[in-house]
Amino acid sequence: QVQLQESGPGLVKPSQTLSLTCTVSGGSINTVGYYWNWIRQHPGKGLEWIGYIYYSGRTYYNPSLKSRVTISEDTSKNQFSLKLTSVTAADTALYYCAREEAGATPRLDYWGQGILVTVSS
Amino acid sequence: EIVLTQSPGTLSLSPGERATLSCRASQSVSSSYLAWYQQKPGQAPRLLIYGASSRATGIPDRFSGSGSGTDFSLAISRLEPEDFAVYYCQQSGSSPYTFGQGTKLQIK
Numbered sequence: 001q002v003q004l005q006e007s008g009p010g011l012v013k014p015s016q017t018l019s020l021t022c023t024v025s026g027g028s029i030n031t032v033g034y035y036w037n038w039i040r041q042h043p044g045k046g047l048e049w050i051g052y053i054y055y056s057g058r059t060y061y062n063p064s065l066k067s068r069v070t071i072s073e074d075t076s077k078n079q080f081s082l083k084l085t086s087v088t089a090a091d092t093a094l095y096y097c098a099r100e101e102a103g104a105t106p107r108l109d110y111w112g113q114g115i116l117v118t119v120s121s
Numbered sequence: 122e123i124v125l126t127q128s129p130g131t132l133s134l135s136p137g138e139r140a141t142l143s144c145r146a147s148q149s150v151s152s153s154y155l156a157w158y159q160q161k162p163g164q165a166p167r168l169l170i171y172g173a174s175s176r177a178t179g180i181p182d183r184f185s186g187s188g189s190g191t192d193f194s195l196a197i198s199r200l201e202p203e204d205f206a207v208y209y210c211q212q213s214g215s216s217p218y219t220f221g222q223g224t225k226l227q228i229k
Contacts, residue, residue, distance in 0.1 A: 049218035098165075105154075106213045108158070108168060109177065111167075
């Protein structure tokens with residue numbers, strides 16, 4: 001059973017960098033055919049896709065966030081990470097990591113429980 | 122960016138009734154790239170349907186998905202108490218991936 005767990009600071013100051021890590025168990029992030037996503041949900045709102053990392057560290061980002069986002073991986077720890085720079089209050093959200101089974105019918109089949117990040121001084 | 126518009130915003134029904142949720146795309150989406158998720162308060166979204174009509178592992182057969190092009194729907198044949206939640210459609214056929222704004226299914 002694949003499990004994902006987000007970790008990182010719950011409070012970030014405006015203009016600073018938000019850094020989160022997703023630890024994956026029950027499966028390797030090196031496995032071909034899976035994309036490792038970050039998705040966020042503003043309080044009481046819908047879901048916003050941030051981006052993903054996949055095979056050999058290739059990444060793909062939401063154009064609306066691309067200038068501020070970096071997703072990276074540490075295969076030795078079976079983790080992938082999110083960095084979001086120059087944060088503002090608008091970045092306050094519940095951040096999820098999720099596995100996407102890619103291929104002919106892609107789907108986000110496993111999700112972490114989410115971590116709430118508040119941007120405030 | 123493909124905008125997904127879900128309707129209704131809120132649906133009030135009783136257990137045992139049938140629910141039909143709609144997801145309309147601003148441009149055509151291949152049915153292979155349309156999924157539905159259920160989210161309960163305090164929980165992460167859970168995959169229900171992928172490829173527009175395939176049920177995810179462990180999802181009861183009272184859940185069914187259909188549609189093509191720009192119009193997709195999720196049906197729940199006989200509502201159980203645990204089905205009352207928020208439902209999201211999502212497309213991954215075009216970047217960026219996008220989600221609908223959600224339909225809240227509440228007990229009448």
